Amino acid sequence: MSVNAALQGTSYPPAPAYAVGREKIREFALAVKATHPVHLDVEAARAAGHADLVAPPTFAVVIAQKAEAAYIQDPASGIDFSRVVHADERFTHYRPIVAGDEITATVTVDRARAAGTGGMVTTRTELVDAAGQPVTTVLSTLLVRGEE
Amino acid sequence: MAVIFTDLSVGQELASTTLRLNRADLVRYAGASGDLNPIHWNDRFATEVGLPGVIAHGMLTMGAAVQLVTEWIGDPTAILDYQTRFAAMVPVPDPAGSNPAGAEGAELTIVAAVGKLDAAASTARVDLTVTLGEEKVLTKAQALVRVAAA
Numbered sequence: 001m002s003v004n005a006a007l008q009g010t011s012y013p014p015a016p017a018y019a020v021g022r023e024k025i026r027e028f029a030l031a032v033k034a035t036h037p038v039h040l041d042v043e044a045a046r047a048a049g050h051a052d053l054v055a056p057p058t059f060a061v062v063i064a065q066k067a068e069a070a071y072i073q074d075p076a077s078g079i080d081f082s083r084v085v086h087a088d089e090r091f092t093h094y095r096p097i098v099a100g101d102e103i104t105a106t107v108t109v110d111r112a113r114a115a116g117t118g119g120m121v122t123t124r125t126e127l128v129d130a131a132g133q134p135v136t137t138v139l140s141t142l143l144v145r146g147e148e
Numbered sequence: 149m150a151v152i153f154t155d156l157s158v159g160q161e162l163a164s165t166t167l168r169l170n171r172a173d174l175v176r177y178a179g180a181s182g183d184l185n186p187i188h189w190n191d192r193f194a195t196e197v198g199l200p201g202v203i204a205h206g207m208l209t210m211g212a213a214v215q216l217v218t219e220w221i222g223d224p225t226a227i228l229d230y231q232t233r234f235a236a237m238v239p240v241p242d243p244a245g246s247n248p249a250g251a252e253g254a255e256l257t258i259v260a261a262v263g264k265l266d267a268a269a270s271t272a273r274v275d276l277t278v279t280l281g282e283e284k285v286l287t288k289a290q291a292l293v294r295v296a297a298a
Contacts, residue, residue: 024180027179027180028180028181030176030180031177031179031180031208031211032177032180032208032211032212032215033167033212034211034212034215035215036218036219036223036224038225039224048223050225054224054225056211056214056218056224057211057224057227058207058210058211058214058230061181062182065181065183066182082197085234086206087233087234088231088232088233088288089207089232089234090229090230090232091229091230091231093225096224096225139231
């Protein structure tokens with residue numbers, strides 16, 4: 001098995017909308033040791049001008065990875081997940097993610113390159129809100145180690 | 149104290165901290181993020197796929213490291229863009245006789261410095277240096293931060 005380069009440029013149908021919850025934001029904030037009150041205290045978030053609790057800067061990965069699964073787990077992708085190494089990640093935020101958001105994520109395979117029995121893939125996941133407005137772009141590159 | 153754009157200069161060190169990750173931190177991140185890859189919580193599996201043992205999620209290191217930027221600027225929503233490359237693994241020890249929830253774990257050093265300034269946009273690129281011992285764990289770890297002009 002090796003990465004299927006023919007899927008480069010392919011977009012997958014979006015996963016069902018992800019409902020961003022207060023307790024999920026608190027749980028994620030605790031897990032990444034993010035202590036700013038806007039992640040934890042609704043009153044503090046509102047006082048800072050936000051509708052509700054604000055997600056930490058890398059929270060979008062939770063939504064993006066669910067969406068990326070459509071590609072990674074696609075048998076046609078040629079990706080052996082047990083041999084995957086995370087190479088890079090990037091978040092570009094157009095506005096903060098807040099509790100109450102309904103986020104739809106669409107994955108596009110920006111790059112798929114085969115190398116031996118592995119390869120390298122870059123996915124771009126566009127997160128949009130219920131109004132269809134852009135929220136975050138997530139770029140992720142995975143290295144698929146070849147068999148020795 | 150509020151951060152003002154005109155007080156910043158390229159190369160200026162802004163903050164530094166120490167981040168400790170133990171096995172309980174990895175389990176907590178696995179649950180919170182939904183990344184249940186067993187290389188982050190099962191030594192047998194990690195070893196069988198050729199790793200030295202359980203390693204931290206790259207996304208945990210990335211997610212926790214940026215807290216230093218949040219503390220410096222005082223507002224997580226000022227972080228407009230954040231990227232990194234994962235350069236080295238972070239093995240997380242499990243010393244005999246320790247409680248994994250209380251163990252010191254792996255100790256990372258994080259330093260934040262100004263990498264670039266854009267006066268027109270009033271943004272600063274904050275570069276994070278994240279090391280485990282002498283080894284850089286993250287490279288090109290850059291946060292683009294909105295800074296008050298005055």
